[in-house]
Amino acid sequence: MKEVKTDIVVIGGGPAGLASALRAGELGANVILVERDFELGGILNQCIHTGFGLSLLGVELTGPEYAETFIEKVLSLNNIKVFLSTMVLDIKDKTVYGVNKKDGLVMIRAGAIILAMGCRERTRGALGIPGERPAGIYTAGSAQRLINIEGLMPGKRVVVLGSGDIGMIMARRLLLEGAEVLGVLEKLPYPGGLTRNVVQCLEDFGIPLYLNHTISEIKGKYRVEGVIAENLLTREKFFMDVDTILLSVGLIPENELSKKIGVRLDPRTGGPIVDQNRETSVEGVFACGNVLQVHDLVDEVTRESYIAGEGAVRYISGKRKIEGVINLRPGENVRYIVPQRLSLPIDSPPYIYFRPQEPFTNCQVIGRSNGREFSLGSYEYARPGEMIKLRLKRELLDSNLDIEVSLVGEKG
């Protein structure tokens, strides 16, 4: 077994892993970045559409281009070592166990761990969609990998179930590749992904979006031979003649490794409970990116990962002290908040991320603590598909008591 020692080990070489490793490396720490794929970049490598980097870098890049800007920087630092094609199998305390073809088993002892494993897609099985179990059912991300990395076409006539971002992006991609896309079915009354994708991927290409619809049965013993679509309001059913089903029905933060070391998870996000430095319930273990919360935009992943990188460096340098905790609680109409707690002392009011339970217009975000109430911002629209980021107010933190964040406004 190959044994190595380092200050910080980062698990996952996608945008979160890259940015957290980079920041930790820039601050002088010795870092090992472990990635299971043969290249860095994670899911960005298969996202060949544009839409990355506008808010952080001021230019609109494709996924691979965005990844490349970070990969170059990471590789230019001598104090960051990269292990590719290396799968982490286990973690015990601060020791990470992995495997690869070249070294066999690898044991990495570190002072701090940054979890950046990303997320996986919810599957057909997890939804228990009735019907047969033929070939031709893909999660949107798997189809994206097939098309954009392997250069293979999954099918000719496609229906997409779920209006997550990758689903809408893949609807457009398949159409451009010559497939017929019969529609995107969404069980909720509003789309799951960004409005920008509804417009640019569906409307601009004439792909129908069926809200309040689902697939009530899959037909075909060997290959998909069609689906029965159902209008959930009228209970009307109709047949869609497709040979391929793409699923974009949610992403699940991949925390199997986190659980092995006892990291506490937030059932609302599926990710670890963290403080403003992205430190989890296990000291010296940090988390960032989609393993923590499913993001809409990579720019925010990068920002969050910088924070985790800084936090990890502060931890190993022994400068981090926790003198108390304030809990952040989702109040009315708020699905979740990240971070879930704040460690005291707080130097400057941190940013929080959250999503509304359902769509709102003309709404206000309200923070409550110690019987006092502050407006934290007002918004023309708030949609579950679009994460809200805002800064807490100093006054809210004054009493060092728990804070509840709510959203009030007109539904719809």
Next chain:
Amino acid sequence: MDKELDIIIIGGGIVGTAIARELSRYQLNIALVEKEADVGWGTTKANSAVVHTGYDPKPGTLMSKLNVQGARLFPSICGELDVPYKKIGSLVLTPNEEGFKVLEELRERGRLNGVTNLEIITQEKLFELEPNISKDIKGALWVKDTAITAPVELAIAFRENAEKNGVRFILDTTVIGFEVEDGRIESVRTDRGILRAKWIINAAGVNSDDIARLAGDDSFSITPVKGEYALFDKEIGNWVNHIIFPLPTETTKGILVLPTVDGNLLVGPNECITSKEDTNVTEEGLKEVLTFAKREFPDLPLNMLITVFAGLRAKELNRKDFVIEPSPVVENLINVGGIQSPGLSSAPAIAVYVTEILRDRGVKLVKKKDFISERKAIPRFANLSWDERARLIAKDPNYGEIICRCEYVTIGEIIEAVRRGANTLDGIKFRTRAGSGRCQGGFCGPRLIPLLSQLLEVSPSEITKKGKESKLVIGETKR
């Protein structure tokens, strides 16, 4: 056809493959014909995987005899063929005091069938054995010798071992008719050509009555009875320690909650008469199964569901027993039909029983001197110790590259599975578990298609999920 065959076995389920392996001990020229691209894809891939001890079938039936004998053969067969077998015991629950009477009847039935190691336990002991169980349950019959196994792996192991001993497997080939002359099958018609043999063994599962009928024999008839299942994440695989049964009814052992040999949690099956093609999972069916399990285990986390599936019981409703006998109409046809539950548990004994029927009918059974009784499974990286892993990688670095991130399956295992005959995604899945974890092939699927294409030397568009029309991709993208 080169040499004339002595025996053709129709159907490569657990029963057909067990027979093939048993008969491969003798100097016989044997072929097995299976309509799917691999063995074990009929009922054998969709059942509870329980090796019942045999306390349950009606005393005096063929079913009770073969179940008890089969269950006794299981540990040694799984040992020889390197297939998982775990004796974890089962509990038949009673929700009320009256139920204890039923439990006592079951225990008595067990005694008549020759099954020992049965104990009736009260609440206190039960909660000790199963802490997650509903506090409304009053007691249970503890059947200490009940085991779980891996049915498809066993069918694959039977195949590999039978092949090694000379049996030919003709896959992806459907029997579509017979040429019968003077009450004898002269030839077997398949969708790929004609086969001839002295003896035909019909082990075609739910289709066994159709096969018999093709030869003019309508002495039995199969009613397909569907059972639906929900499979849960390994994270809750230890939710139960035993196989949990409700009180049985006249027709079924009821909906079970049990761990699988791979560490998942399985719930099912329900019961519904249907057609022979219908392995659909329905919304109502799934709800029925889950609601039932929730009654016994109120805290069961349903969000841990990873997949659903359904299987067909091949029931002979008139005889309510296995039908294993020479055809009353066709001289050289032996029917092995109506193999409903506990068909898996009975399979090793069914194979021996069929061998005895052949002997009775005058088939000369001469043992091969060079019979090979053992078979090794493909190494499972995930289940090895760190030392064993290191040694394996040192021998073959492909065992250091993981392709299935949920089940930790390595490229080395995939290569070995292909070498042993896997040529579909499901074939890979059943041999290695790649794609059977929580992401259900989302990660490894797109990577396995090009890998299989390379290993099998065919284009990616010829790679299928499970043979026939189950192609995974239609070709290359535009670029």
